[in-house]
Amino acid sequence: MSETYPRPQPDAPVVVFDFDHTLYDGDSFGHVLRWLLKRNPLRTVAALAATPLLGPMVAFLPTRRRGISGYVWIGTFGLHGRRSFDALLDLYVATHQQEIRQRLLPVALDVLREHRRRGDCVVIATGAPPELARAILAFVTHQDVPVIGTAVGPRFGAMGARRHCHNEEKVRMLHERGYGQVDVAYSDSSADLPLLQAARAPVVVNPKAGRVEMFRRALPPGTPILNWGCKDRAGEPVAS
Numbered sequence: 001m002s003e004t005y006p007r008p009q010p011d012a013p014v015v016v017f018d019f020d021h022t023l024y025d026g027d028s029f030g031h032v033l034r035w036l037l038k039r040n041p042l043r044t045v046a047a048l049a050a051t052p053l054l055g056p057m058v059a060f061l062p063t064r065r066r067g068i069s070g071y072v073w074i075g076t077f078g079l080h081g082r083r084s085f086d087a088l089l090d091l092y093v094a095t096h097q098q099e100i101r102q103r104l105l106p107v108a109l110d111v112l113r114e115h116r117r118r119g120d121c122v123v124i125a126t127g128a129p130p131e132l133a134r135a136i137l138a139f140v141t142h143q144d145v146p147v148i149g150t151a152v153g154p155r156f157g158a159m160g161a162r163r164h165c166h167n168e169e170k171v172r173m174l175h176e177r178g179y180g181q182v183d184v185a186y187s188d189s190s191a192d193l194p195l196l197q198a199a200r201a202p203v204v205v206n207p208k209a210g211r212v213e214m215f216r217r218a219l220p221p222g223t224p225i226l227n228w229g230c231k232d233r234a235g236e237p238v239a240s
């Protein structure tokens with residue numbers, strides 16, 4: 001039986017969770033993209049042919065989004081609408097249930113549940129398409145949590161990002177949805193530094209080891225830097 005949570009009041013604390021490497025162990029849309037490319041031999045060949053160009057772009061932070069967009073174009077060429085794209089996301093989730101369940105982090109879900117029990121205003125803000133995060137959260141009965149994510153639509157005969165929920169844009173998208181002062185923010189990513197700095201109580205979870213010192217310099221002294229179960233990530237381990 002699913003748990004019933006109190007409805008957040010207008011003055012409830014706003015709590016923002018990133019999704020990838022925060023609630024989910026890995027890059028959720030990256031996993032979808034690999035599936036899209038592998039399920040069709042022609043797309044696989046096209047992706048391999050484009051890798052000498054796109055691979056270095058993905059590896060280099062300033063061009064990473066463009067490189068990923070190139071692979072997304074190859075993986076979705078021929079789709080003509082958002083409904084078709086969302087149907088593919090739902091198909092991926094439906095056919096990868098066991099793998100996805102194993103990647104959802106129990107400690108993270110415990111923290112999410114506790115905020116909801118308190119009546120906090122919880123929202124997911126992710127660089128992944130929101131439909132994907134919602135479908136994954138449905139496994140753990142949190143599909144009713146508001147999700148803000150990258151807006152996707154038709155682009156040059158395929159699907160592409162219309163607006164990336166990333167970096168400072170993520171903060172703007174939260175404000176546009178009516179979320180004002182962020183009380184608590186959880187994220188692993190240096191790209192979410194604007195969100196973490198805007199929060200009254202930032203919490204870094206599952207960061208890359210090479211980013212820990214940057215977070216310590218950029219965020220208030222005593223900011224928690226935790227590990228919620230990502231084995232290849234840094235942070236102080238937290239038991240479930």
